[in-house]
Amino acid sequence: MSKILLALVCACCLxxxxxxxxxxxxxxxSNFRPAAGQEIxxxxxxxxxxxxxxxxxxxxxxxxKFVAHGPGGQTPVTAKVGNGPIxxxxxxxxTLPTPGLYILEFIDLTRFSxxxxxxxxxxxxxxxxxxxxxxxxxxxxxxxxxxxxxxxxLKTIVVAGDPGREIRDHALGLKLEVICDSRLDARRxxxxxxxxxxxxxxxxxxxxxxxSRRTAPKDKLSMRTxxxxxxxxxxxxxxxxxxxxxxxxxxxxxxxxxxxxxxxxAARWRSFWASLTFExxxxx
Amino acid sequence: MRANRSVQVISVVVAIVxxxxxxxxxxxxxxxxxxxxxxxxxxxxGVLKIPIIDIEPIVNLDANGDFTVSQPELEHKSELVRxxxxxxxxxxxxxxxxxxxVEDMRSIQLESGxxxxxxxxxxxxxxxxxxxxxxxxxxxxxYSVLLSARTAHGAFDSVLTPANRIWLEPDAPSWWSTLRxxxxxxxxxxxxxxDHIAFVxxxxxxxxxxxxxxxxxxxxxxxxxMSYLARIVTLFTIAHSITLALATTGLVRxxxxxxxxxxxxxxxxxxxVNLTTYSARMGAPLAFGFGLVHGFGFANVLVETGxxxxxxxxxxxxxNIGVEVAQLAIVFTALPVLVATCRLPAYSxxxxxxxxxxxxxxxxxxxxxxx
Numbered sequence: 001m002s003k004i005l006l007a008l009v010c011a012c013c014l015x016x017x018x019x020x021x022x023x024x025x026x027x028x029x030s031n032f033r034p035a036a037g038q039e040i041x042x043x044x045x046x047x048x049x050x051x052x053x054x055x056x057x058x059x060x061x062x063x064x065k066f067v068a069h070g071p072g073g074q075t076p077v078t079a080k081v082g083n084g085p086i087x088x089x090x091x092x093x094x095t096l097p098t099p100g101l102y103i104l105e106f107i108d109l110t111r112f113s114x115x116x117x118x119x120x121x122x123x124x125x126x127x128x129x130x131x132x133x134x135x136x137x138x139x140x141x142x143x144x145x146x147x148x149x150x151x152x153x154l155k156t157i158v159v160a161g162d163p164g165r166e167i168r169d170h171a172l173g174l175k176l177e178v179i180c181d182s183r184l185d186a187r188r189x190x191x192x193x194x195x196x197x198x199x200x201x202x203x204x205x206x207x208x209x210x211x212s213r214r215t216a217p218k219d220k221l222s223m224r225t226x227x228x229x230x231x232x233x234x235x236x237x238x239x240x241x242x243x244x245x246x247x248x249x250x251x252x253x254x255x256x257x258x259x260x261x262x263x264x265x266a267a268r269w270r271s272f273w274a275s276l277t278f279e280x281x282x283x284x
Numbered sequence: 285m286r287a288n289r290s291v292q293v294i295s296v297v298v299a300i301v302x303x304x305x306x307x308x309x310x311x312x313x314x315x316x317x318x319x320x321x322x323x324x325x326x327x328x329x330g331v332l333k334i335p336i337i338d339i340e341p342i343v344n345l346d347a348n349g350d351f352t353v354s355q356p357e358l359e360h361k362s363e364l365v366r367x368x369x370x371x372x373x374x375x376x377x378x379x380x381x382x383x384x385x386v387e388d389m390r391s392i393q394l395e396s397g398x399x400x401x402x403x404x405x406x407x408x409x410x411x412x413x414x415x416x417x418x419x420x421x422x423x424x425x426x427y428s429v430l431l432s433a434r435t436a437h438g439a440f441d442s443v444l445t446p447a448n449r450i451w452l453e454p455d456a457p458s459w460w461s462t463l464r465x466x467x468x469x470x471x472x473x474x475x476x477x478x479d480h481i482a483f484v485x486x487x488x489x490x491x492x493x494x495x496x497x498x499x500x501x502x503x504x505x506x507x508x509x510m511s512y513l514a515r516i517v518t519l520f521t522i523a524h525s526i527t528l529a530l531a532t533t534g535l536v537r538x539x540x541x542x543x544x545x546x547x548x549x550x551x552x553x554x555x556x557v558n559l560t561t562y563s564a565r566m567g568a569p570l571a572f573g574f575g576l577v578h579g580f581g582f583a584n585v586l587v588e589t590g591x592x593x594x595x596x597x598x599x600x601x602x603x604n605i606g607v608e609v610a611q612l613a614i615v616f617t618a619l620p621v622l623v624a625t626c627r628l629p630a631y632s633x634x635x636x637x638x639x640x641x642x643x644x645x646x647x648x649x650x651x652x653x654x655x
Contacts, residue, residue: 047423
């Protein structure tokens, strides 16, 4: 009987993994492979699954950094929604002047939200944030609302014209960053791609990383990072998003900021959301 | 014998894993849209109430990080909130698009939490039927917009979802049309609502057995099981009807949280009762009680539309009928499987107590989290 009960508990835990509630955030370029000199738009997209998303509406003050790293160096992404026809324009527009690989980087201002206990626990479970779940349980907070400060560290890889060399992602030094270690060109069908998760420049162990594809966004692949912050996924040609969330107890300065903001509550948690979007083309 | 036990254990585990995600009950989210064509010269006035929790990922409202959105904070981002409304809402009259003008927005507190209330006007043709189309679902496939419209032809209610996002004004208010919309909403509510499915399964599990002094024995034929289930479903419907009457006449109004907790408690109770042969006797009262409280739960959602009295009837009735239809679908899907598997000794010894314990634990988690 004890074996059966143990099995039941395991099953119950497994069933918890299948929840879906939290939003995904990603950079969605209008074209992953534009011609050199072509202008593209880039949305910060939000949805409960990767694609289709809706545009996050941001003002300049909401954005810490929005740039493209290309052959000619770093170029700002301009024409944010606040400057364009309200609501109808994409978040950013950029012309990629010369052929080559461009990595677009987006960081937003820290945001604050409070979720009901059930919703917060569900989000922690979905994102595999076991440390936060354990701490909340240990401190008797599991049935209390979750107050969180959060921000995004988003990347997308766009190739303008003929890049003239192999297509590879590289680290930009984001606070939390998804980096593809494998070549993104000359793929065969269902090749295994390797990804690395860095938090403050160091490999992040045990992070739940998810791969979502445009043509079947609900069929997610998930894996925890190893001690070197690595995961591997077998990916076929499609548009892909690789994402992860890391959560820590909110540092004191953040709590102080919240308190001086005039509210009675302080942030209890600080989360970092990272995603990388790219297109895997069929082998030429 | 050991192999048999292993098979039983694996079967139970697989069954539960397949049920997936049950620890979480449904939390679909909804905004409320009210329209009124009472104005002169074709003006249509409207109010859209959006939960702040839903709009926050799209527009960063809480600038100072105090976990509330003050009126100045809302006004600071009013252009973006306006963009959300203008972009996601299309109103037409006589098939001609209306021009939307946001007039005012407020940070307000409703029963279900803090909301942004956006008051707008729509410049339309002077007469004709209204049409509403929305994409205000915040990227959630299970999101809904509850619509209440008052026009020269009467008062209309509907629900808009990503799968059914357009409403066209009928010739006259029609209970049938409102009811039909809410039937599909009720079915959807059950099929993504794990607490409903859990409760129905808990009632189903012992339906193929009958209690004796020695324990459970298999019911002689399927007709007996069907008769038991028909009784349960009828009681459930009666309970819904009582709730509906109380809600529509405004005789009883209960806050949302105790109702949600009670629903969770009823699942714990149903799970525990299944551990004994008393479940054969307790199924009916549990079904009655669950039906009663659930009806109240949905009534609270509809109150946010501002509707009262008889106008709520087709909405509540449609929703409840949808709930019934979906639950009957579960019954008819699961019953043949139960009839086939109840012949195994493991059914009464392992499957009923095992599943009942797991579902009762899930109910307990819901109780704690909804408290």
